[in-house]
Structure formats: C-alpha cells, structure tokens
Amino acid sequence: MSDETVATVDDTGLVTGVGAGTATITAESFGVSATCIVRVKG
Known part of the structure; x- marks a missing residue:
C-alpha cells in the first residue's frame, strides 16, 4: 500500500x-504479482 x-x-x-x-496496491502470491491504482474522491 503506497498511502x-x-x-x-x-x-x-x-x-x-x-x-x-x-x-x-500491489498483491503477490506464489511469485505472481498484480498492481491496482485506487482513487478515492471525497
């Protein structure tokens, strides 16, 4: 988590x-990773 x-x-x-x-957000499992950018408005 970056922030x-x-x-x-x-x-x-x-x-x-x-x-x-x-x-x-970056998740990793069994050597495979995925990254997602989350934008929160408010």
Missing part, C-alpha cells in the same frame, strides 16, 4: 477508502 491515508487493505484483502487521493 494508508487514502486506502487500507485488511487481512482478507478488502480495500477500504479512508481519504481523498490516489494509492497503489
């Missing part, structure tokens, strides 16, 4: 927006 003032990720992978801005 926890924008969004958080819990142990189950649920993403929750917490403040306006943009954050990058």
Whole structure:
C-alpha cells in the first residue's frame, strides 16, 4: 500500500477508502504479482 491515508487493505484483502487521493496496491502470491491504482474522491 503506497498511502494508508487514502486506502487500507485488511487481512482478507478488502480495500477500504479512508481519504481523498490516489494509492497503489500491489498483491503477490506464489511469485505472481498484480498492481491496482485506487482513487478515492471525497
């Protein structure tokens, strides 16, 4: 998680927006990774 003032990720992978801005989330499992950009308006 690039910015926890924008969004958080819990142990189950649920993403929750917490403040306006943009954050990058990267997940990795078994050597495979994926990245997602999350934008929170507000």
